[in-house]
Amino acid sequence: MEKFDAIVVGAGPSGNAAAYTLAKAGLSVIQIERGEYPGSKNVQGAILYSDALERIFPEFRDEAPLERHIIEQRMWLLDDDSHIATDYRSDAFNKQPYNRYTILRAQFDKWFSQKVSDAGALVICETTVTDLILDGNRVVGVRTDRENGDLFADVVVLADGVNSLLAKKAGFHPELKAGDVALAVKEILFLPQETVESRFNVKEGEGVVIEMIGKITQGMMGTGFLYTNNESITIGVGCMLSDFKESGVSPYLLLEKMKAHPSIKPLIQGGEMKEYTAHLIPEGGLKAMPQIYGDGWMIVGDSGMFVNAVHREGSNLAMTTGRLAAETIIDLRQAGKQMTRDNLAVYRAKLDDSFVMKDLAKYKDMPGVFHANPQFFTTYPELVNNAARHMLTVDGVDKKTKEREILKSFTASRSLFGLMGDAFKMWRAMR
């Protein structure tokens, strides 16, 4: 029976980063993907952050299928029929090398996977891993749904995504809690390239991101988003699953209402919908993170809760964890060491030393603060929109009176102590 140096389960960003790094170092790697082709099961907004990929693949810009580089970020606070915005656009984002891009994951993952194959890994698609094979506490391989489909290796890298059934079955981590995951739904709407460019005031290759908070999530903790691709727009909304459960609001209804918002509707008008997707995002942060390594196994990407929900970052954490897991394996092999729990602890140390754990530690209290304080997603967007409308409506009322009325509306909704408390809670969670 053939035994590999490493098995990688899943061909998303984390699995591809791991498999590529391992294969490039000359290890024998088999990667198992359940989709018909790599990317066919994968869903993301999607923004690609260059830095994480550059560290794996410095010349990716020359060949990866990228949509638009982002030159402008809009942040909207929405009321029922209005929005107030901050907008950051910079020509600095228009200079090579670009910092981030919109991508279509099905295309991008296919490209990345080809690189994995080219580096010498054996990539097997249309195969679902059903179980981990254990020898006592040690993972020695995987069972697949192919006939005689058992595979063995020194170490198994679990890059099997947010649901991570394998780690659960093996008892490495418990079932996800509804409060630790967000459910996002989105659509891709096709429009002529010129229409995208004129509507968003950009030139060829340039793109815009809009992040939205407010009444569009109907009181739930969540955000809406709109990304410009070459000839399409991705629009979606995501909220904590626990909030969906409590509110009983259907996600497709939420999305449809958001698309009908008077600030959003003109931007997507006439777009031809060609795909509707849904995906869970692990947003529990550091406090919800499971054990990420053990005897003969490591967890990378979404399956390990590696998402920075505050900054909407995930794929870069996925690629970085995949790369660091692979580098850990390579180092251990070179030192002639076994893939034991004690030795694989180096992976955790590498993560602690990187932006991954530093950022997750910085925002560890954030999910809790937002959970306990829904006013950040409801009351405040409404108050600031009302304030703007009041100030900007010329109706014979003097500005001082308007200011007084606006302040009164704030204290009436939240009380002065409430406002100060919120500011403090925000500061404490963000610092």
Add this chain to the structure above:
Amino acid sequence: MNVNVEEKLFQNRYKVDHGRPHISIVNPDVCTNECKTQPCTKICPAACYKAEGNGTVSLISDGCLECGTCRIICGEHANVDWSYPRGGYGILFKFG
């Protein structure tokens, strides 16, 4: 506002594994008698779960987007048996 989810799902590509659904309800009586809110019937983004007039919940997983929502929101009852489709089957994202 009324939304036709089937119309949305119609745009997607699937390879349905006929006769081998990858999700099933463990004990239908639990849905009928012990689950008052039946959140799966509202929150499943593909509307695979339907609340029937007689209090039961029906499940047709052909349009499943494989997100995992139903399994997690059924937390207290753990009444959803959820696994991935066989290799190559299920949703096939064109754009993702």
